[in-house]
Amino acid sequence: MQTLASAQAFQARRSSFDSLELDDGEYPIGQAQLDRLLGAIYDGLNESPPWQGALEMLRETLNAAHVTLMLRPPSQESTGVMINTGVVDDSATESYEQRFFAVDPFVGLPPGEVVSADELMGKDQWRKSTMYQEYLKPLDIGYLLGADITTKDGIECRLRVTRAQDQQGFSENDKMICRVLLPHMERAIRLHARLDTLECERQLYSGAVNRLLLGIAYFNHEGSIVHLNDEAQRILADRDGVSRSGKGLAASSRSENQELQRLITESISGSVTETGPGLAEAMSVTRPSGRSQIGIVVRSIPFGEFSESKHRPAAVVYLRDPDTSPAQPSQEVVRRVFGLTRMEANLAILLAEGNTLDEAAEKLNVRRNTARTHLRSIFGKTGVTRQTMLVRMLLNSVVSLA
Template structure:
């Protein structure tokens, strides 16, 4: 017999085997599918946010346990504005998937299901109406899909996620026990979806700031507690790849100069120790790296990454090194950004960027293919619009503005 279970609203309901919306207890769920299988399935649900695509293992295990042809998780249901994001298991017909994303989603009556309810399409709209629907006749039937069961998940973060399971024509309908097991899994999947949303938010933040650092041509290398490199951005890869005074060495980095290398390793050890204790060096340490090629030195800043209050992972960043190559010539900032930021014309924006890049007025005029007097006229207009009175002030203002982020 199934046991008593509490709904999400806290109501206690008597659950029987004949009730379509039964909720299995953990003990009954274990008996129904086997404790080992249930443990693996729940583990896969919570590890799903770290997979790519997410929940692929959990959906496959759910498909096996419920003997379904397909299990589909629509993280973002298709709409007229977007094809959505769907994760499919089972034998997937790519053409059929694209047909649903571009056309049949609008004909699908099996949507906007009550929160937390597990229901079949026939229960929702009636057997005859479902079997006569264009969704079944034109889309599912040719794919040998007869039985459709699903549930929708809604969260306070605005997530609307759809879980759909199918069986073919020659299979049995989904039983009350199948629906009870599916309903048992829903709260766990909902929690995992919220974890995924949080991780996605943090990853978006990370990508945004990583992109800004790359645009500023600042190399960054993060180190684990053992001093090994965890991550390095695009600019750091470029600098290390040149092997001009600084390069990768095993799992860390090394400098060509033995004296400079000893100093860098001392600074790094101190930062790692400070990060582990939460104290860190009182002053951020810095040094310059000599390049055998004779090019300008590379500036280095080393700082600890303070440990969080609840941090426990040994793979967290414990220290970071920032690199600056004074001779690096990255992507030219957008003229459109400069034009909009300071109210300049396109010619004025082009001239301002050339001056910020180190060209003299004569050199900039030659590159723009204009007379020197014309360039001086544009420069006076730039001064008027930006409020500066000297070329050095203009260059300083451009370099200190948000132009490099554009």
């Protein structure tokens, strides 16, 4: 573990690093190599796993055996998320995640500090440590460099660099390279966290919309579809009334198609001039199969205050197929939400699906009077007095999202 003296020394160096301003000639690597490393760090936001290229480039720059970023360090509750470069032993990674993380000396370093294990513990003490003797030495790792990255949002990540037994230890220049890159890694990690949050929200909203059986098609400023959700893909794949045509949509009826194209074109144009909520237009399209008409709403998506890309969505088309039956809500969810018994929940679900009380009783294999008794109990628990009110309450509740 860190001694008080070493911690104070690290903090003193950290204070000087905070105010460090390097002249061009003082950078530890050339401008071209630094530019490539910084570019790889920010390009790494779009990689999977993130920063794999940047970490590999850093490994080559430092002539290291491995460079590892612990995006979510292992703990007693979780194995964490580690991004490794170099020749990786999966069993060794598993050993660290399950056991050796607990004896890792590089824990609680001052943010931005870069230090070797020899500096942290003293060379002799480090070589006698459990971490070195039982974990690193069998892997032919002789030297270890560590740094912690803590963002303003409280995200904690760890950077680790290793060299083999027969290599030289890490120099001050090696550590300075890491120090120069750490602030950029911290910024990139904050951006990654923000993008991850947005993607999580997108998936949640997308899942909810799909369960509500609402088709969504996004158009860019050139009138091309840039995204279709699952329900929109299903409706268009039927080619019954409306379908994909080239990069856009087309209705089967000529007159309806002209109207649809007009609405989409005007909505795209409106996205440039409108600053408030997007204006909406609506229509329906006839289906050659004779099934119910598909309802369509077209809405512009105005530019944001600082929007600049014409590749962003400019208009959205909502599609609703009234003949599609929603997924049957879970009996257990209905039971828990409304405090019903299992029999009552099953009856409520059947009524919400459009069955009469007699039809529901037959499907439940009970007498009509028994079903009526259960219905009265449901009324008492839910506070409604009519079957139509019960159906409306079920359809408007959260059970359809479960």
